[in-house]
């Protein structure tokens with residue numbers, strides 16, 4: 001597949017109006033994407049768990065209009081929102097080549113999240129994938145040829161990537177790979193693909209409890225962070241390491257070796273933040289409580305036989321990952337020892353999920 005294959009060629013332009021609605025989840029990367037080329041092409045492959053409960057629900061109502069400008073309104077949790085407009089404008093500009101009908105309609109975009117807005121949880125993955133899916137449903141209704149589910153999913157992921165890179169991993173579940181890698185057949189830089197390799201039962205219903213350490217706005221956006229990988233002294237080694245880690249993780253997912261899983265996942269999280277700390281200008285997104293939590297997790301692992309581990313996004317919050325069979329014990333540990341490091345004691349319990357749904 002090339003970019004060219006995603007251009008909608010013929011469609012019925014007589015449809016006056018309609019409405020579509022999707023719910024799309026967030027995802028948490030195990031091997032991290034950090035660094036990109038033009039058009040949101042990743043410098044290295046990544047793999048993520050799709051989440052189940054942290055979701056964005058988006059309804060798009062479209063109405064035929066005159067004129068040739070993009071026209072859309074956004075409502076966030078019921079209120080008209082101007083702040084999101086530039087992001088959607090940029091998104092429309094990036095995808096119009098592939099969806100030539102965009103300028104012919106006015107779009108009312110109504111969106112809400114199942115998780116609190118100011119939680120420091122990135123809503124770009126769930127938000128951008130939800131809107132990409134809505135636009136794909138509209139495209140499907142206009143299409144004069146049958147759009148297979150595979151083609152639908154692939155293009156939805158392709159479009160979501162152009163909105164926010166990691167959003168392309170939110171369409172399907174339970175594990176999604178994005179970025180060309182030798183060990184994963186069909187992997188692509190253009191869109192995410194469902195991980196079709198063997199997955200051991202240890203990973204069934206894998207748990208992710210998100211500890212909200214800092215709910216504030218990040219000091220450095222991920223766009224700026226990705227760009228700092230240009231000319232970064234360790235970039236080449238880091239990109240090569242991500243390829244290796246993905247191949248290793250593939251074997252670990254099949255064998256169910258949780259010790260190795262913990263090693264790869266925690267190393268990936270710390271490497272991501274090490275890249276930030278060794279960028280120029282350098283920056284730190286972890287907070288003192290992020291480190292407190294990491295140390296507590298290590299101490300808990302040392303004294304029990306637990307395989308609980310952590311991963312981090314581009315922020316201070318900690319994703320605590322653990323097998324379903326450890327749920328009771330780890331939740332007890334989280335409540336007793338970790339919640340005090342969360343802002344206002346807030347945390348979110350989630351688990352690995354199956355992907356987006358049309359509503």
Ligand code: PMV
Nearest residue numbers: 029032033164165166222314
């Ligand atoms: O999708 P973006 O541009 O917000 O980048 C997200 C990057 C990380 O969350 C840090 C890692 C990842 O692979 O999701």
